[in-house]
Amino acid sequence: MNGLKSMDNDYIHLSLLSQFGFCTRRAALVMLENAWHDNEYTAEGTMSHERVHTQGQVKRSDTIFLYDFRVYSHVMRLSGKCDCIEATFDESGYTFPFYEGKFKLYPIEYKHGVIRNEEEYNCQLCAQAMCLEETYNCKISSSAVFYTNSHRRVEILFDDVLRSTVISMAKALHEMLDTGKVPKADFSAKCKKCSLNDFCLPEISTSAKGYNKKLRQIALGG
Template sequence: MDNVPNDERVMLSALQHYAFCPRQCALIHVEQVWSENAHTAKGHQNHERAHAGGSEERGDVKILRGLQLLSRRHGLWGVADVVELHGERPLPVEYKSGKAKPRLADEIQLCAQAMCLEEMFTCTIPQGFIYHAASHKRREVAFTPALREEVLNARDGVLALMRTRVLPGPAADERCQLCSLIDECEPFAPRDFPRGFDPFSTALEE
């Protein structure tokens, strides 16, 4: 998928939305629907600070904020929260307001950043970090072949949504509990749910 046309390049944030919930992705990136809640507002505050731009040096590490990212080969673009330059090698750091989620949505977004950086810096990036503001800790994410494949699968899924403009069905599960688009999505409108179905029976980790 080399040299993807500009109008078919996928935003890095769309990959995260798609991996979390394809319907959420379509609502945001196809139908241009957005709504805030406490969790998204906190996330935006963290990203605004990270995207303020500029750079600084801490010892041998140079820190870049708000770096524009692009991969013509993979058809991806976006903005990195933080990129640490360890010598000539860049390492992406993604900021998240909550705890680690059970799904790979955040890891896919981070890996996609690395794939852009690899093309921009002509290098190989084996791992990056996700910083969780809730715990003030960061964890390492290895960019395995399997995770890289998940990035491309998510990219293809987003492209399919953009081309068909068909809204997928709702997840109608524990993911909906903290989703800011729950009112717009209406995941629990009357449907053929099993008798005794409880969508919030499994608590969603932040």
Template structure:
């Protein structure tokens, strides 16, 4: 278990700026993508995001179902007041032995240690708070792989979630859009057109445009 704990006095509803669980995954993938979504309410669909939407339509209908000794909850709202986290779990299984298993659904292939693990871990932290029991494992279901991939909720993952939570909260507080990255992530990002990473990444034209935009001409009458 991680030794990281919330700061004293930060527990309780309304005392922390709430961070959406989905924002942690977006930030882990690309800080600028997260900033565009949170600060500018910008989002563009492509084939991958549409596949994800269609997948979630099948699992995001709220409900409580039973299968043998397993109780399955869909579209379960979750939160952690002490960490200031809030969101919705695609699926949560409650097993007969008391084990609580969050399952995050993804349309694409699973990448071990990737952003999906961050989101699944954040869900586990919220469920621990809500059910008052340890959640030692989560799962990421990949529609492309057609299987579940286990995620062990260990100390480093917990610490990463809490660090990213504070980072995203600082982003929301400052309202400053992160700089673009312009690397291989942009090829798979539906927001690349609006983000304009190649245009805005360290080019002479960009910096010259900034200089022109914020350059104040001297008023000859005031000289």
């Protein structure tokens, strides 16, 4: 993962919503300083995404599975890809320009690991749905996160609160991009499993003396 202004220069990659939900500083480091390191928490997830993203289109019964599907929102200035969209034929659905008939769209986000409730995943998925709604003039009331280790999907309802959160996050990310400011570290338990820990140095990021000391320790293999 690298870069994070996508499509046009001022469109932000959808995945940054998830980063932002996890930690605002992390989102800023990825977006503004191109910081990205895989660790045991991210590397396998990246690989499973790559598998998903090479599968193309598959039709089964009345559903077409569209993998690695590009989405964007001009309103929120976001762009990215859906891991999978299930387009199911439904006469009460919506026209979808690639196929004849009417369809209901159901994006699926794949996540590595076992089932868990992560608000930032819900926001990322809701943003994908909002992009599809804007582009294809449809309504998507729910979708699912699929956890690859558990082989289970968890349905997420897109209520007004979640939608407002997505809009606020997109706005905050754009402000971050405009100002170029990286928030200070807020050291917490999640820093231990953050792949950017060595880049961020959360325990000492506000102390120049401590920062230099930590750099020396890293240089010496400490």
